Amino acid sequence: MSVTRHTPSPQPHWVVNMNRRNRSLSFVAAFLTLASHVWLQGLSPWLYPTLAVSFLVWPQLAYLRARRSADSMHSEFNNLVIDSIIFGLWIAGLGFPVWITFILAISITMNLTVFRGLPGMVQAMAGLAGGIVAGGLFVGFWWQPGTHWLTTVLAISSISMYLLMVGHVSFSRNHSLHGARERQRQTEQELKQQIEENRQLQEQLREQANRDPLTGLYNRRYLEDSLHREMTRCLRQGDPLSLVLIDLDHFKSVNDRYGHSAGDLVINQLASVLSALSRASDIVCRFGGEEFLVVLPGTGLEAAEARAEDYRRMFEKTPVAVGDNLLSVTLSAGVACSYREIPPDDLIRQADLALYEAKEAGRNRVACRAPWTSEPQSA
Numbered sequence: 001m002s003v004t005r006h007t008p009s010p011q012p013h014w015v016v017n018m019n020r021r022n023r024s025l026s027f028v029a030a031f032l033t034l035a036s037h038v039w040l041q042g043l044s045p046w047l048y049p050t051l052a053v054s055f056l057v058w059p060q061l062a063y064l065r066a067r068r069s070a071d072s073m074h075s076e077f078n079n080l081v082i083d084s085i086i087f088g089l090w091i092a093g094l095g096f097p098v099w100i101t102f103i104l105a106i107s108i109t110m111n112l113t114v115f116r117g118l119p120g121m122v123q124a125m126a127g128l129a130g131g132i133v134a135g136g137l138f139v140g141f142w143w144q145p146g147t148h149w150l151t152t153v154l155a156i157s158s159i160s161m162y163l164l165m166v167g168h169v170s171f172s173r174n175h176s177l178h179g180a181r182e183r184q185r186q187t188e189q190e191l192k193q194q195i196e197e198n199r200q201l202q203e204q205l206r207e208q209a210n211r212d213p214l215t216g217l218y219n220r221r222y223l224e225d226s227l228h229r230e231m232t233r234c235l236r237q238g239d240p241l242s243l244v245l246i247d248l249d250h251f252k253s254v255n256d257r258y259g260h261s262a263g264d265l266v267i268n269q270l271a272s273v274l275s276a277l278s279r280a281s282d283i284v285c286r287f288g289g290e291e292f293l294v295v296l297p298g299t300g301l302e303a304a305e306a307r308a309e310d311y312r313r314m315f316e317k318t319p320v321a322v323g324d325n326l327l328s329v330t331l332s333a334g335v336a337c338s339y340r341e342i343p344p345d346d347l348i349r350q351a352d353l354a355l356y357e358a359k360e361a362g363r364n365r366v367a368c369r370a371p372w373t374s375e376p377q378s379a
């Protein structure tokens, strides 16, 4: 046999705690009002303990009931319905005194309406009606609408206190709702900021993946991605595309003599020269260790050769300062051009052959190979 033990909800809904305070206070006020009525009208003294149970003990029992319930909110709504039945019983039991009937009926109807809207209002009215019928059947229906001025004053004070309490609760609720909305807005803002930062980071990573870390130029990976695209674009427009493949001359001896970091300075110097003399539409990339490749979209062989010459001359004229030494390094370049759709690797191979020729011819020079330079015949 299994035993299910009831576990009280660890954290009762905030409404339960708030209602305990409000119910206790307003029920004390109602107790004083009704007790004054019983006293001033000379009604049965047995009504005092009954009043105490209804208005002093019940609010505490209601709180414990809601607190121990697994669904404290639901339990609290039921407590409010029980409140309305108790009020109905007292209204009928006291012979419908106008002020007492008014404060009890309006306060419970308002309370349930505040929390449940129209259904709450209907529930309150049904509870009151049920209590009135039960009270009337129990003590008989009788009619004594008047109250002593002291009871009237107490009734007006009680309802005023209750209304002020409701106003305060509404303000607190609005305030906390506003705070929650503000926090939510801030969280959304932070989230948006994080998404934007992630996007920028991804962009940065993508950019870094395409760049050579030493020179900041595009790397071979990027070239492989873009060369075919550029070639197709040029051919579609009927433009040529040229490549300039550049290699430093006797670079090994620079490294051997001045050290690897001096060699890096030379590589960076060449990168600066190539970037300075290239157009925005050109793709300047570090092809290998001391090899660079420049893609010249829309450039024919002659212009490409002239550009390679510019690179060579400018680089020759800008020695690199390494300590006290000024290193003058030269470069050799191979140029290849095509008007026709050929595999990009074939064009690179032609540039490489041209570079080899430049090296063979004594270095510090430009050589060209253009097996496909003639413009395609129009059909």
Ligand SMILES: Nc1nc2c(ncn2[C@@H]2O[C@H](COP(=O)(O)OP(=O)(O)OP(=O)(O)O)[C@@H](O)[C@H]2O)c(=O)[nH]1
Pocket (backbone or CB within 6 Å): 214, 247, 248, 249, 250, 251, 252, 253, 255, 259, 260, 261, 262, 263, 264, 267, 288, 289, 290, 359, 363
């Ligand atoms: N400092 C430095 N050196 C590099 C880098 N990448 C490649 N190298 C060096 O570049 C040199 C290339 O030497 P080689 O291929 O023999 O060519 P070279 O000495 O330039 O001779 P030629 O090309 O025939 O004129 C090697 O010593 C490589 O170590 C780099 O990133 N930094």
